[in-house]
Amino acid sequence: MKKRVAAVITQYWLNSHADVIISRLLGELGYEPQVELVAMYVEQVTDRDLSHELSAKHGVPICATIEEAVAWGAPERKIDGIVVIGEHGDYPWNEKQQHLYPRLRFMQETLAAMECHGIRVPIFLDKHFSYDNGDARWIYERVKSRGIPFMAGSSIPYTDYVPDFDRSFLQGGRTFFVVSHGGHESYGFHGLEVLQVLAEQRRGAETGVASVHALAGDEMWQAMDRAEWPEALMMNALALEPELSGRHPRYECPNPALFVVAYKDGTMGYVAQLDKFATRWSFAVQEHGDAYIAAYCNTGQERPYSHFTRLTELIEEMILYGTPPCPIERNLLTTYLINTAMESLYQGRPLSLDELGVAYDPRESYS
Template sequence: MRVVSMFVDQKPEGNQSEDRAREFGFTVYPTIAETLRCGGENIAVDAVLLIGEHGDYPHNEMSQVLYPRYEFFKECVKVFEEDGKSVPIFNDKHLSYSFEKAKEMVNDGYRLNFGVLAGSSLPVTWRLPDVDLSLGCELEDALMVGVGGSDPMDYHALEAMQCMVERRKGGETGVAAVQLIDGEEVWKLGEKGRWSMELLEAALSRSDTPCGLTDEDGRTQDMIRNGEIYRLVDNPAAYFIEYNDGFKATLLMINGAIRDYCFAAKLKGEPLPVSTQFFLTPTPNVTYSACLVSKIEELFETGVAPYPAERTLLVSGTLENCLLSRHRGHVRLETPHLNVEYSAPTESQHAQR
């Protein structure tokens, strides 16, 4: 595949777009329309890679960065409509900070018959151990642990969790309600059974990066029983997700305890939880990005997304409403508009070699 044109919205000091254009023989155009038409009168590209990240963009009252992914996407759609031709679009990470905008983006793909793929590299990276849930499995509970700042790192963790729980019996039915709690109340709710300590223990057992005592002298540890997790995590956050079919799942963001992303679930009839780590290879070899690029290439070559954009749509809306829950004083919010239904891909999509 060959890059033939590029649009760059902001060019801060150190921007390399012009250098890369000279090196690889493509042109940087001043508008998205000119980029898709390569300076001509009609669309002249076979696919679009849309990355709305970094840069100097405003934040809203919920601390979401207002990246112009929707606006960039709609500029592409405008060209498709004017030229009577559509090509596949990959949108990096969440579709938009707004569920309504994200929904319109997905609907545009159906309306104009072009493939739309979006999302994070976590669902397609390696898993340690190599675990996938059987399609149609009977899930009783699920818990994800993640690290990093709110929007975007909680987005990554939510999508990793979603790529697992969407495989439950009956398929994805959408999200009925959410609530985001942070601070010491998170641990109290765990003790009361709002989320599963057993699943947290199973998820932590897959981490390669336990902090605290392990950092100090290399010892193994049970971070829950020795109390280290409570000492290390200054401000835990719990994202409670209630689905339309009655299933419930929890994301715990536990900065300071570990440095990776792990998942655990309870399957009906199984005595022990199933658990895994979503493996993020260390810098500078961030080869998990190559796992995502392989899916982008599949979209561009076939015109068909290897997994549904509805996953990213649902996660985009779930995150938006979790942050709204926090903004409104950590209230539980019913979300009838998140009635996103879809079926998970039959074949596993994560890297396995």
């Protein structure tokens, strides 16, 4: 008998995160699920909604509240896992250009329902914990204190690298440069997750980040002219896109940004947001001296977006066996990174992360 899952969703439409994850759990998109979706909560229904059509097709009820979805079948047969997708929808933006998705509220109501009905099951939370670092810490502390298997974050770090390379090279990495695209917050988070999954492989456990500095527009290129960040590594990463050969984003990217991450051990990380120029997540990593490797993340460029197949498999594995694919601390740290980067863009200065210390061993999936 398959384990049973409830989904908590903001909006559900073609190619939304709900579609490319939850539709797979329903057996759509050529996917054969190992679990059974038994209930959904969908907060906003638009004229392009898919949830009602798929609800009728698969016999999965749409519940009126988060508690109803989480408690579906209780007490006789409680659910075995929860998928929370607080991405997309008609929610406000703040002055820092952060989209105020209700992930904290979704998690508060989910955890309250679990407590009320005596449920302790794995939870997947799509992308970063929250746009607010305090809210993110609240989520982290609650799931840790309850011993709840918890997975969050991006689909991109779980893709294959092209070309493949000897992972031991990352142990000596001192400078990590990721090329990203899309919105500064929405896709910048993916870029920071790619950065962190590479940087955490350097020798020793992750000891944390000292500061984040975000540069935008001409300020980014002026800093490049002063050799304050490694232009050569950016070009090495971009060279993996044949159509960009010989082209420089300085002259073609309308709204660039650079996230500069200074780690406490002296390692440097960079994420260049090159929307309307780059089209994939690529990276270059340099040791001491001139040795470097470069590769890109092999994401599916068109529907059904194959990188979400791997993500869905990992979600199912956590629900089936209770073991997340990475420490929760990685996702907490990348949440801090994107939130601090957006704050730095807003304030126009580097910001310290000393008071938000996050250290972890990447070899431990859960502690």
